[in-house]
Amino acid sequence: MNNPSKDEILSRVNGLFVELFETPPEKLVPEALLFQDLSLDSLDAIDLVVSFERVFKIRPPHAEIRAIRTLQDVHELVLRYCNEESTMGDLSVVPAEATPASRVAN
Numbered sequence: 583m584n585n586p587s588k589d590e591i592l593s594r595v596n597g598l599f600v601e602l603f604e605t606p607p608e609k610l611v612p613e614a615l616l617f618q619d620l621s622l623d624s625l626d627a628i629d630l631v632v633s634f635e636r637v638f639k640i641r642p643p644h645a646e647i648r649a650i651r652t653l654q655d656v657h658e659l660v661l662r663y664c665n666e667e668s669t670m671g672d673l674s675v676v677p678a679e680a681t682p683a684s685r686v687a688n
Contacts, residue, residue, distance in 0.1 A: 598633050612654035
């Protein structure tokens with residue numbers, strides 16, 4: 583998938599929450615707080631950042647990652663860095679079998 587649109591990127595980000603953390607899609611609203619509303623913990627946050635690197639081929643600075651509080655913050659961060667990158671990975675690459683055990687094994 584070359585030059586994905588904003589909607590494709592946001593859909594893929596939301597898909598990561600569903601696939602990696604089994605977040606119900608109806609909870610994926612921009613104002614959702616990652617830790618309180620979406621029930622992520624610190625290890626989930628690390629998994630999310632690793633997924634950014636793997637799926638979008640981006641590596642935001644730690645200071646920006648630590649500032650993320652809401653799903654909207656995640657969307658804005660990924661969009662900003664995807665727009666800065668001249669090449670991106672195929673957005674369909676996250677394996678369907680991405681479970682906590684398989685993430686650790688990789």
